Amino acid sequence: MAHDVQVTFDCADPGALAAFWAEALGYRVQDPPEGFESWEQALEAMGVPPERRNDASAVVDPEGAGPRLFFQRVPEGKQVKNRVHLDVRAAPGLRGDARMAALEAEAERLVSRGATRLRRHEPAPPLAGGHIVMADPEGNEFCLD
Template sequence: MARDIQITFDCADPAALAAFWAEALGYRVQEPPAGFESWEQALEAMGVPPERRNDASALVDPEGVAPRLFFQRVPERKQAKNRVHLDVRAAPGLEGEARMAALEAAAERLVSHGATRLERHEPAPPLGAGHIVLADPEGNEFCLD
């Protein structure tokens, strides 16, 4: 039986990290509850104090197909390499230099939005198509492949 999943990020600044991943994946911030024009308005009505209004944020796939991403504030910083990471499919169907050029363009765009470039892995046929490893603004590693 298939399950519906969400991917959760522990982070220091949910709104900022959600904005980065929205840019990286083409996602959008989840709409506020029915009857509210904004999250600020909804949180005010729920009695959430201003200092707690960035405790969480969520992104959804505009097509409604891919998993929801949830960002929650935690007090501790990232300590070590991720054991699970996202692969952002930035060059589907491309091979060789065309693939790496598309990955480089995607990497450059994400670096301009706060990512850090970590390393480039060259194509190594027959199984290695090449990829670029980045970190999001809070240091979570992910790959452009």
């Protein structure tokens, strides 16, 4: 039996990081519970105090294919390099210069939304197609692949 997968990010600002990853992946912020028009309305009804309303957020694939990403506030900042990271498949089917041009365009788009470009790895055929290492607004590494 296969299990659903959720990827969880520890972070300082769940709402902002969720918005970044929704933009990066073409996801959307998860809808509020049924019967509520907004998360603010739902959290108010649940009795969550205003200072706790950004303790968590989640984004989902609008087509239901990709995993849910969950963002939870933690008190400590990021300490070291990620041991697990996301690969954002931004150049499917492309090779060589066309692949790297597509990755560069996506890197530029994500930098304009708060990401940081860390380094570029050139293609090394036959096994390595080339990729760009990035960091999200809170420093979590990911690759444009």
